[in-house]
Amino acid sequence: MTVAEAVHKADIVIVGAGLLGLLSAWQLAASGRTVTLIERGRVGQEASWAGGGILSPLYPWRYDEAVSTLAHCSQSAYPGLAASLKDETGIDSQYNRCGLLILDAPDEGEAMAWGQRSKAAMESLGREQFAALEPNLSDSFQQGLWMPEVANIRNPVLLQALKASLIDNPLVRLIENCEMQGFSWAASKINGLETSTGRIECAKILISCGAWTAGLVEQLTVQVPIEPVKGQMLLIKAEPGLVRHIVLSEGRYVIPRNDGHVLVGSSIEKTGFEKSITEQAKRSLSDFAWHLIPRLRDYPIVKHWAGLRPSSPNGVPFIGAVPEHENVFINAGHFRNGLVMAPASAKLIVDLMLGVEPAINPQPYGLER
Ligand SMILES: Cc1cc2nc3c(=O)[nH]c(=O)nc-3n(C[C@H](O)[C@H](O)[C@H](O)COP(=O)(O)OP(=O)(O)OC[C@H]3O[C@@H](n4cnc5c(N)ncnc54)[C@H](O)[C@@H]3O)c2cc1C
Missing domain, CATH: 3.50.50.60 (FAD/NAD(P)-binding domain)
Incomplete structure (x- = not known):
């Protein structure tokens, strides 16, 4: 109670x-x-x-x-x-x-070796293969690592x-x-x-x-x-199927929800215990998402928030x-x-x-x- x-x-x-x-x-x-x-x-x-x-x-x-x-x-x-x-x-x-689809990781060799060592399912994919998995991706990526x-x-x-x-x-x-x-x-x-x-x-x-x-x-x-490290996230109201998997590129990611909404994350900021949201982070995260999946530009950003990660x-x-x-x-x-x-x-x-x-x-x- x-x-x-x-x-x-x-x-x-x-x-x-x-x-x-x-x-x-x-x-x-x-x-x-x-x-x-x-x-x-x-x-x-x-x-x-x-x-x-x-x-x-x-x-x-x-x-x-x-x-x-x-x-x-x-x-x-x-x-x-x-x-x-x-x-x-x-x-x-x-x-x-x-x-999880990871794009253009510069250390793919280490990734594959780790995958084998730790028995994690991990596959290296060429462009056609990852485009089939995630058809709305922009064509600016060369290499994919797929963790099904x-x-x-x-x-x-x-x-x-x-x-x-x-x-x-x-x-x-x-x-x-x-x-x-x-x-x-x-x-x-x-x-x-x-x-x-x-x-x-x-x-x-x-x-x-x-x-x-x-x-x-x-x-x-x-x-x-342990110190606070702020992270900002966006939520885009898209359609089911537009993004099918978690896609990660250069430390940022999009996450599809079952209802079609897509989360975009995240910033990394050392600004103490404050949790304000900023226009700068919103622009940077939305630019990232639109570059990754250009069709996301057609859908509204409906939420923007921040949280404090406990860094160690x-x-x-x-x-x-x-x-x-x-x-x-x-x-x-x-x-x-x-x-x-x-x-x-x-x-x-x-x-x-x-x-x-x-x-x-x-x-x-x-x-x-
Ligand atoms: C933007 C962002 C994205 C993230 N994405 C992921 C992800 O995709 N996957 C993943 O694994 N992790 C992710 N993380 C990290 C993850 O969210 C955190 O590591 C985790 O939630 C920490 O949990 P916690 O319970 O330790 O802390 P919190 O969830 O912060 O809980 C601590 C609680 O303690 C309470 N508290 C503080 N002081 C007191 C007090 N004096 N008395 C009583 N209560 C008090 C607070 O109010 C709070 O409720 C993300 C974090 C952020 C910010």
């Missing part, structure tokens, strides 16, 4: 209801634990809402092995996750294995499904408009949180506050270098307990790949919190790595 009043005692408290916090609550409740999830604003309105929903790193071969491991495990988990949330709530997150198994999900709908599931779960208490303001202490031990609606005493705390995480834990013994060194998230405060855990810093890494990342932190041997080696994600 969503409650407005302060909670004074809880077993596990999760701070931050983006995808990472929601999935961690969902998994903890699935293992029989009672959880309180607090969110400063409304559930799922920040990066997890703003993202494109591509369930793969954009150029997966360029990433640290630690990112690939979480992405790979999550990719296997997503179809089951979407199906069980649909069964539970009736909400369809529109998991869609639409495939890459999927997309409607992340805002996935967040709604998770919220609906958690609200109905008697083991979960979800409190919106409740901001963590600091830790509460008994001698040198952390025994709870100070929040905008009162004090919460609890045994374990998980901080999953995305781009805002570093500021919340700076009084502890560990520094997590090499995009490897921090997942683990805080040294010297073993009842405080962090799961944050997923940068550009938080949606694709989320299920495995939540599973890892939940295993660590419950003292279960994790399936993934936690060392590369540790806070003192």
Whole structure:
């Protein structure tokens, strides 16, 4: 049940209801634990809402092995996750294995070698072949890399499904408009949180506050270098079939939705914690989309928004307990790949919190790595 009043005692408290916090609550409740999830604003309105929903790193071969491991495990988990949330709530997150077409990658050799090593389906395509896949592409591209198994999900709908599931779960208490303001202490031990609606005493705390995480834990013994990196996106109201697959070129992409809308992403801007949208980014993203698929010029841009990615060194998230405060855990810093890494990342932190041997080696994600 969503409650407005302060909670004074809880077993596990999760701070931050983006995808990472929601999935961690969902998994903890699935293992029989009672959880309180607090969110400063409304559930799922920040990066997890703003993202494109591509369930793969954009150029997966360029990433640290630690990112690939979480992405790979999550990719296997997503179809089951979407199906069980649909069964539970009736909400369809529109998991869609639409495939990813990468154009004119300068490092195709490395890509193909990575594809073989990691057993990812990947094919090199000549112009005629990729034009057959995506007939409305402009003719200015020479080479394609086709990854047929890459999927997309409607992340805002996935967040709604998770919220609906958690609200109905008697083991979960979800409190919106409740901001963590600091830790509460008994001698040198952390025994709870100070929040905008009162004090919460609890045994374990998980901080999953995305781009805002570093500021919340700076009084502890560990520094997590997570910074906000703004990304702007556009939505074009086109027709079903005009764009058939996710298409990526020079770091930017278009994503088709089942209803014909096309997302265009994204800018990368270090402007602190502000989320303004700019005419300059709108022009640059629309020019990109029109250059890629000239027919998109005939359709209106109906939405423009920005979100703050939680950037971390090499995009490897921090997942683990805080040294010297073993009842405080962090799961944050997923940068550009938080949606694709989320299920495995939540599973890892939940295993660590419950003292279960994790399936993934936690060392590369540790806070003192
Ligand atoms: C434009 C854009 C496109 C993207 N595209 C993709 C993509 O296609 N694929 C992909 O895998 N990833 C993508 N990402 C990255 C992905 O969205 C993020 O990595 C991921 O959503 C991070 O999730 P999170 O739960 O850690 O953070 P968030 O979703 O930001 O959630 C953090 C939550 O913590 C809350 N919070 C903060 N401070 C407090 C406090 N003091 N007290 C209580 N609550 C607090 C916030 O209000 C927020 O709800 C994209 C990101 C952007 C911005």
